[in-house]
Amino acid sequence: MQRRTFLQAAATSALAARLSAAAQSNRWEAAAEILMQACETKQIASAALYVRRGDEEFSRPFGQAKRADAMFLLGSISKPINIAAVMTLYDKKEFALDDRVQKFLPKFMGEGRENVTIKHLMTHVSGLPDQLPENHDLRRKHATLEDFADHTLRTPLGFAAGTKYQYSSMGILLATRIAELISGISIARLVEQSIFEPLKMKHSAQGLGKFQLADMIPCQMEGAAPESGGGDPSAKDWNWNSPYWRKLGAPWGGTHCSAADVGRFLAEFLDARGAALKKETARLMLTNHNPASFTPRGLGFHLGKEAGSPGCSEKTFGHTGSTGTLAWADPQTKTICVILTSLPRRGAARHPRELAAEKVAAAMR
Numbered sequence: 001m002q003r004r005t006f007l008q009a010a011a012t013s014a015l016a017a018r019l020s021a022a023a024q025s026n027r028w029e030a031a032a033e034i035l036m037q038a039c040e041t042k043q044i045a046s047a048a049l050y051v052r053r054g055d056e057e058f059s060r061p062f063g064q065a066k067r068a069d070a071m072f073l074l075g076s077i078s079k080p081i082n083i084a085a086v087m088t089l090y091d092k093k094e095f096a097l098d099d100r101v102q103k104f105l106p107k108f109m110g111e112g113r114e115n116v117t118i119k120h121l122m123t124h125v126s127g128l129p130d131q132l133p134e135n136h137d138l139r140r141k142h143a144t145l146e147d148f149a150d151h152t153l154r155t156p157l158g159f160a161a162g163t164k165y166q167y168s169s170m171g172i173l174l175a176t177r178i179a180e181l182i183s184g185i186s187i188a189r190l191v192e193q194s195i196f197e198p199l200k201m202k203h204s205a206q207g208l209g210k211f212q213l214a215d216m217i218p219c220q221m222e223g224a225a226p227e228s229g230g231g232d233p234s235a236k237d238w239n240w241n242s243p244y245w246r247k248l249g250a251p252w253g254g255t256h257c258s259a260a261d262v263g264r265f266l267a268e269f270l271d272a273r274g275a276a277l278k279k280e281t282a283r284l285m286l287t288n289h290n291p292a293s294f295t296p297r298g299l300g301f302h303l304g305k306e307a308g309s310p311g312c313s314e315k316t317f318g319h320t321g322s323t324g325t326l327a328w329a330d331p332q333t334k335t336i337c338v339i340l341t342s343l344p345r346r347g348a349a350r351h352p353r354e355l356a357a358e359k360v361a362a363a364m365r
Contacts, residue, residue: 028058031359038352039063043343044324046217047352048072050338051360052267059260064342065217069203072217072340073240078255079172080285081195081265082187083122083300084204084277087180087285091278094182097122097299098218104178107153116161118178121171123297127157128170133229138227138228139238141196142248145187145248149177165294169252172300176251184209188249196261198276199268203258207249216246216256217340223347225322225356232343240323253321259338266329266336269317286317309337309354309361320345326353333364 008346028051038044047066051058059068060178074081089095097119101108108116132138132151135305141147152170159166176187183190185321187207196204205211219240221230228245229235238244248254257265269286285299296303301317308316308328318328324341337360339353 007061008245025218029358029362030363031339031356032062034352034356034359035062035341038047038341038343043348044352045220045342046070046342048176048243048259048338048340049356050263050336052253052263052336054334063196066078070217070259071203071205071211071215071258072325072342073219073246073321073323074255074257074262074325074340075253075254075323076169077257077262077319077327078206078251078253079326080300080319081170081252081255081257082172082176084188084265084268084285085191085194086122086175087277087299087303089179089182091281095178101126101174101178104181105153105174106149108174109227112157112160113332116157118175119289119299120161120180121168121175122299124163124168124171125162125290125294125297126168126171126174127159127161127164127166128168128174129155130167130169131171133248134335135227136232136235138247139235142238142244145173145177145250148250149173155173165290165297172252173250188252191230191255195276195322199261201257201261204261205249205256206251207254208256209249211256213243213246217342220342220344220347222344225346227247228322228344229270230346253323257340259340262327262340263336266318266338270331270334270336309357311358311361311365315360322346324344324351324353326357328357330364335360335364337361 035047045063046067047062049060061068061070101116102114108348116126180187191206214261224230229239288296288303290297302319303317304314307318312330313332315331316328320326322345324343327338329336337357339356341353
């Protein structure tokens with residue numbers, strides 16, 4: 001009798017566990033439905049969704065992305081990943097945030113450049129532009145990252161460092177250039193060694209890394225950002241899908257990852273794991289370093305409610321990418337949301353990535 005009771009209890013427990021798992025999975029179906037429909041109507045060619053809440057995970061590919069580990073061009077989600085790699089050198093006391101850029105890049109001088117610090121570069125208040133005026137010419141010539149950095153050293157500042165906020169991909173570039181000079185290795189290798197390997201991000205590459213171009217999900221170029229070659233039929237040799245750009249591994253936009261790997265990166269900060277960065281350094285990256293009147297920025301990260309979707313808390317951190325990507329984590333609900341698509345951000349007035357992320361945020365409540 002006792003054995004029968006035990007078996008019945010075990011069966012009931014197993015059924016309850018399955019029902020609970022099914023209920024948790026269904027929680028994210030509304031978000032999945034939006035991406036599935038966008039692919040079925042051909043608005044989006046490829047997409048992937050990854051959600052984690054506590055110990056619960058949900059991962060699904062859509063459209064031409066046949067596998068959950070499909071790798072997308074992240075666009076600007078590359079920025080916090082690359083800055084995290086730079087900050088591993090901070091952990092080793094190789095630099096201080098208030099160090100002048102000129103200390104490591106002596107040519108960065110004159111017209112107020114001597115006042116720019118590494119922290120200014122990471123928080124978009126350096127005065128450097130988002131893209132260089134000669135951006136198209138450099139890409140047409142298949143310029144190296146060092147070429148881009150050399151031009152950035154000479155480009156005029158738009159304002160005195162620390163006096164305004166202006167989103168700056170070139171600020172991120174110089175921060176990573178400093179890391180290359182300190183470490184003696186490329187930023188691609190530094191990201192691989194210090195971020196991808198310790199976080200077990202096995203479907204990630206700065207540039208192409210060990211992967212081939214065919215392993216990556218192509219971007220839809222209609223509606224793509226002008227700096228990427230969008231709207232320019234002569235840009236096929238240097239646009240987002242070109243071998244040149246995919247191999248370059250631009251630290252401001254050239255990282256490839258699967259959705260789950262982006263989730264692993266965010267979990268390093270959400271869970272304070274300390275696998276890649278010291279816990280206090282991870283907290284420093286999630287601290288707003290800008291004045292109250294500026295856009296809140298951590299080191300590489302966007303912070304606050306605006307970094308997430310409606311319903312997210314003030315503690316939210318993350319980033320988006322012009323290639324059609326979105327990633328955030330909300331410590332208040334212990335939720336990670338990653339949506340990667342092939343449709344550029346400008347490709348839709350109400351992008352499916354945003355609509356799907358809103359469903360994730362709504363399901364948290």
